[in-house]
Amino acid sequence: MKRLRWPLFLTVSLLLTALFGYGFVNAYSDVVNPPKRAVLTPTKEEPVKKGGTYVALGDSLTRGVGASNGNSYAALVGRDLVKANTVERFQNLAVSGARTENLLKQLKQKEVLRSVSQAKVISVTIGGNDLFNRGEGVTNFDAKKTAATITTAQDNLKKTFRILREQNPDAVIFYVGLYNPFRATENGEAFDAIVQDWNAKSRTLGIEYDVEIIDTFNLVRDVKRDLSSDQFHPNDSTYEEIAKASLLAVNKRF
Numbered sequence: 001m002k003r004l005r006w007p008l009f010l011t012v013s014l015l016l017t018a019l020f021g022y023g024f025v026n027a028y029s030d031v032v033n034p035p036k037r038a039v040l041t042p043t044k045e046e047p048v049k050k051g052g053t054y055v056a057l058g059d060s061l062t063r064g065v066g067a068s069n070g071n072s073y074a075a076l077v078g079r080d081l082v083k084a085n086t087v088e089r090f091q092n093l094a095v096s097g098a099r100t101e102n103l104l105k106q107l108k109q110k111e112v113l114r115s116v117s118q119a120k121v122i123s124v125t126i127g128g129n130d131l132f133n134r135g136e137g138v139t140n141f142d143a144k145k146t147a148a149t150i151t152t153a154q155d156n157l158k159k160t161f162r163i164l165r166e167q168n169p170d171a172v173i174f175y176v177g178l179y180n181p182f183r184a185t186e187n188g189e190a191f192d193a194i195v196q197d198w199n200a201k202s203r204t205l206g207i208e209y210d211v212e213i214i215d216t217f218n219l220v221r222d223v224k225r226d227l228s229s230d231q232f233h234p235n236d237s238t239y240e241e242i243a244k245a246s247l248l249a250v251n252k253r254f
Contacts, residue, residue, distance in 0.1 A: 052118075068235075104156055173209075177199040179219060181232045181233075
């Protein structure tokens, strides 16, 4: 029995030695002549198209009346948002001369509601034609009548914000506040107070409906310098300033 164990032990030892030697040779070969591996090159990262539309609603300020090249603040904002791939396109639905009641009627149209519901960014300019009565309220200023107009217009603005937010809970919505184009008139101070009151109430609505409010009151200090030749609408420079302020508000949301 002892004689059989010795040859078996010798055979196992020889096999283990052979396996160890084979492994050592292969390891040495991998070190001296390492196998070729596929080189992983990083793929070029393409800019992400985030999609969506920037829809602009409102009056002549959104249409760009007063700009020498027709570019409103909205057109400038739209250009930058498309360039940055924040949105894919810009749609301007504003109507010159519109008042708050006109915008509410527009928001009953199916096509407009569809655009609003699919938008990624929405902007609004409205209220100036209500307060200033397209210029007629300046020469025939009536404090009581103006106060009543503000109450109705603010109620319409609230309805506008509510509709926009109901139609699109996720969009970034911003409202461009009012400035006073009649500072140089005899009722300039009265209109200053009216506009500031309007903007304060708009900010309260903005908090309620998650709407960014763009302050333009201080952008128009000198009507000859800051407004176009009609002394009512912004000039190129002021439109650019409104666009910058709007972009700051929008970009912080993305």
